[in-house]
Amino acid sequence: xxxxxxxxxxxxxxxxxxxxxxxxxxxxxxxxxxxxxxxxxxxxxxxxxxxxxxxxxxxxxxxxxxxxxxxxxxxxxxxxxxxxxxxxxxxxxxxxxxxxxxxxxxxxxxxxxxxxxxxxxxxxxxxxxxxxxxxxxxxxxxxxxxxxxxxxxxxxxxxxxxxxxxx
Amino acid sequence: xxxxxxxxxxxxxxxxxxxxxxxxxxxxxxxxxxxxxxxxxxxxxxxxxxxxxxxxxxxxxxxxxxxxxxxxxxxxxxxxxxxxxxxxxxxxxxxxxxxxxxxxxxxxxxxxxxxxxxxxxxxxxxxxxxxxxxxxxxxxxxxxxxxxxxxxxxxxxxxxxxxxxxxxxxxxxxxxxxxxxxxxxxxxxxxxxxxxxxxxxxxxxxxxxxxxxxxxxxxxxxxxxxxxxxxxxxxxxxxxxxxxxxxxxxxxxxxxxxxxxxxxxxxxxxxxxxxxxxxxxxxxxxxxxxxxxxxxxxxxxxxxxxxxxxxxxxxxxxxxxx
Numbered sequence: 001x002x003x004x005x006x007x008x009x010x011x012x013x014x015x016x017x018x019x020x021x022x023x024x025x026x027x028x029x030x031x032x033x034x035x036x037x038x039x040x041x042x043x044x045x046x047x048x049x050x051x052x053x054x055x056x057x058x059x060x061x062x063x064x065x066x067x068x069x070x071x072x073x074x075x076x077x078x079x080x081x082x083x084x085x086x087x088x089x090x091x092x093x094x095x096x097x098x099x100x101x102x103x104x105x106x107x108x109x110x111x112x113x114x115x116x117x118x119x120x121x122x123x124x125x126x127x128x129x130x131x132x133x134x135x136x137x138x139x140x141x142x143x144x145x146x147x148x149x150x151x152x153x154x155x156x157x158x159x160x161x162x163x164x165x166x167x
Numbered sequence: 168x169x170x171x172x173x174x175x176x177x178x179x180x181x182x183x184x185x186x187x188x189x190x191x192x193x194x195x196x197x198x199x200x201x202x203x204x205x206x207x208x209x210x211x212x213x214x215x216x217x218x219x220x221x222x223x224x225x226x227x228x229x230x231x232x233x234x235x236x237x238x239x240x241x242x243x244x245x246x247x248x249x250x251x252x253x254x255x256x257x258x259x260x261x262x263x264x265x266x267x268x269x270x271x272x273x274x275x276x277x278x279x280x281x282x283x284x285x286x287x288x289x290x291x292x293x294x295x296x297x298x299x300x301x302x303x304x305x306x307x308x309x310x311x312x313x314x315x316x317x318x319x320x321x322x323x324x325x326x327x328x329x330x331x332x333x334x335x336x337x338x339x340x341x342x343x344x345x346x347x348x349x350x351x352x353x354x355x356x357x358x359x360x361x362x363x364x365x366x367x368x369x370x371x372x373x374x375x376x377x378x379x380x381x382x383x384x385x386x387x388x389x390x391x392x393x394x395x396x397x398x399x400x401x402x403x404x405x406x407x408x409x410x411x412x413x414x415x416x417x418x419x420x421x422x423x424x425x426x427x428x429x430x431x432x433x434x435x436x437x438x439x440x441x442x443x444x445x446x447x448x449x450x451x452x453x454x455x456x457x458x459x460x461x462x463x464x465x466x467x468x469x470x471x472x473x474x475x476x477x478x479x480x481x482x483x484x485x486x487x488x489x
Binding site: 031032041 | 205211450451453469
């Protein structure tokens with residue numbers, strides 16, 4: 001009984017099969033040997049980190065405006081209304097002698113956020129953007145109730161720490 | 168203390184130490200080479216480039232309990248790892264690492280090594296039978312069938328070298344390769360021997376006895392702790408033995424560019440050649456997929472045995488004429 005059912009060697013005969021097999025084995029060895037001397041592609045995560053693309057969608061973050069030294073938020077509340085998960089709370093008050101309301105609270109409950117981006121799209125002033133922070137882990141739920149004003153301040157007091165991805 | 172006894176003790180200690188060291192080097196080499204073939208860095212955590220990882224692994228295995236499964240034969244179950252380990256250590260006694268680095272010089276050292284490496288089959292048989300586990304038993308069946316089949320081309324290919332040297336002494340065989348290595352006049356025998364060696368040591372692509380996708384871990388499924396480590400050590404010691412026979416018979420043993428104190432420093436060339444062959448074994452393992460059982464048998468009976476017989480016949484005729 002001929003047990004060989006391989007279509008690649010069918011009709012090749014005894015020596016033809018041997019020749020074909022030996023050749024393909026050597027090709028296989030060549031493939032792995034060249035791979036052996038190619039550079040490593042794995043990223044050793046805690047010690048080195050990947051480049052984050054600008055398209056990365058983290059949680060939302062207030063955009064820093066270097067002219068005013070704060071953010072552009074006008075407390076219109078459109079982001080809070082656009083949010084399908086109801087995780088944004090925006091509060092502001094009109095201070096003495098100012099024309100516009102100024103932001104006093106921008107809280108994001110990241111445990112409920114589905115990263116849809118509706119808030120960023122609806123913002124009329126472009127004051128919201130996606131964060132590049134992906135090293136997000138915590139021990140309690142409350143760690144993910146972000147105060148974005150606080151985060152904005154911290155980011156621009158310690159620019160180095162923010163670049164490293166710390167909050 | 169009589170000097171002969173002292174000699175025996177020193178030999179025993181050195182040989183066992185070398186077996187452990189060899190398993191560590193090969194374990195590290197295997198994991199690193201496999202990693203780089205798959206373009207990973209491999210061991211990196213324990214020590215610089217993970218060099219201490221194998222020590223940590225060894226300590227872990229020593230610390231673990233050997234669980235005897237229910238329904239298993241307790242005596243045979245405990246016996247099998249030792250039965251596998253001891254015969255794998257014994258060949259190291261007669262391997263000539265260099266002209267003056269051989270513990271015991273025997274006239275029949277090649278036969279002695281082949282006899283010792285064959286006992287490993289019985290150890291696997293005992294391990295699989297005693298485990299009371301269907302996977303172990305299937306691994307055992309395959310292993311025994313495979314080892315018995317591949318023993319034939321292996322011995323036939325070695326025999327064609329013996330016809331030329333007309334001695335079984337490993338030292339004599341190396342001395343016979345004064346002007347050229349035997350791989351030049353016996354390339355077919357070398358290739359057949361190396362392939363059979365892969366099958367004898369249950370290495371991929373012939374690792375059906377421990378085909379993890381089908382048989383969990385084959386004959387050592389039920390073994391933990393030092394029971395498993397003995398099989399592991401035996402496998403690597405066996406690989407070393409197979410490669411050192413290939414080095415001695417085909418690659419000129421300790422011969423190479425002469426170094427100072429050539430009677431002792433030949434070990435450098437010897438180990439270089441052996442670890443080169445071991446690298447090829449590892450390289451082959453991480454290149455080819457596992458063969459099917461019928462392919463394994465077809466390859467042995469339809470290709471290896473006819474070719475080794477023809478090679479033997481041609482060698483015999485040529486030796487007779489010359």
